[in-house]
Amino acid sequence: MSKSSSFRLASLLVCLCAIWFAGTYGPLAPFVQAVKHPEPQSAAFRTEGQPLPSLREWIRSEAAKRNIPPSDAIIDRVWKAIPGYNGRVIDVEATYAKAKAIGLMPDSADFPWVYKEVPPAVGLENLPLHPIYRGNPAKPMVAFMINVAWGDEYLPSILDALASENVKATFFLDGSWLSKHEDTAKEILARGHELSNHAYSHPNMSALSNARQRQEIAKTEALLKKLGVRNVWFAPPSGDYDARTVKAASEFGLRTVLWTLDTLDWQNPPASAVVSKIAQRAGRGYLILMHPTATSQHALKGMIRSVKAKGYRIGTVSETLSPDRVESAPPGV
Known part of the structure; x- marks a missing residue:
């Protein structure tokens, strides 16, 4: 093998090693992992000409529809002191982790929503x-x-x-x-x-x-x-x-x-x-x-x-x- 051929082969090996290193440990690593392990997506949410939302993004958008605000305790003219009632919000990260762990898609009928209770700003203890x-x-x-x-x-x-x-x-x-x-x-x-x-x-x-x-x-x-x-x-x-x-x-x-x-x-x-x-x-x-x-x-x-x-x-x-x-x-x- 000529010296020039050996040099070209060595250069090619160096380039391949550099690409592998960048894809594993360098700035290209997140991209490579995203390609190898994409977030679950559902065909039910495909929009013409638009990319699918990620599972986490979909959960976040749905949370706004499902969250219920708390109800403060009040003094009513007829019923006097009425207790407050906790609201509820979706725990986005806990829901995401649970859904991803069992491989559920956004359109699954039994999607595993995880809720957190939110206390009212005014409770019975705050009323006269x-x-x-x-x-x-x-x-x-x-x-x-x-x-x-x-x-x-x-x-x-x-x-x-x-x-x-x-x-x-x-x-x-x-x-x-x-x-x-x-x-x-x-x-x-x-x-x-x-x-x-x-x-x-x-x-x-x-x-x-x-x-x-x-x-x-x-x-x-x-x-x-x-x-x-x-x-x-x-x-x-x-x-x-x-x-x-x-x-x-x-x-x-x-x-x-x-x-x-x-x-x-x-x-x-x-x-x-x-x-x-x-x-x-x-x-x-x-x-x-x-x-x-x-x-x-x-x-x-x-x-x-x-x-x-x-x-x-x-x-x-x-x-x-x-x-x-x-x-x-x-x-x-």
Whole structure:
């Protein structure tokens, strides 16, 4: 081989090595990797004369359509304090990583959206002291408030009905009742329900002095703490309260809560009438008041199923009044 041929061959090898190095480690590396491992793209999004968007770009553009802003807590003229409700935004990077890992395209029916909740700028804690009558109207959840001030003959069947429907409720306990039925209260708690304060002797709170109002709340709160309950709610007996009541409750770290819809079960209506009432009138964020009565004992399963038929979840008062998002349930679930 001539010297000139050897020189040309050596030069060619040097050039090839330089190209390989640039494509692997140099400025051409990103281009080479993009060609070898392109982002998934979908033919469904091809536009005449336009390049396809990358998967990440498509997720980012879709996010703007799917994001839901949070709802601030407000003071309403009728419903007083209404809790806020978290918004949701798509986590673009988490969604991209999940979709790419399983090889899904933008037009996939089961595209794996990953959401993050966004809290409202104004929560209940930012509002002036007012009672609460309902949860946020955008939240597909309902709570049963069970005020207990007398007897316990209907409680076992009510607890069994709640268990059979896989529902948790909030029991507001009168302190004088609680002092005589501690074992029953422990059973309610053991079944996963929420216990809260319903004063001590079922008085009309607005008729009491400031000191007596505080005493009514304090005595029951002490009994709840004895059971290990960390309570945050106070339901005034008969729904009777004034501004002093709301302030007194707040001194114990409690928010005053009433109801959106009353079963009026203490008037002993037919169970079918109560079920019909709930089916017609229950709405998002509703707090439904009931008591351990014969009517509620027979109506409870029907009430629960009527709420579920609307696609609402059923939770405790704390869950329903929280800003946490929940998804609508399939009707009947």
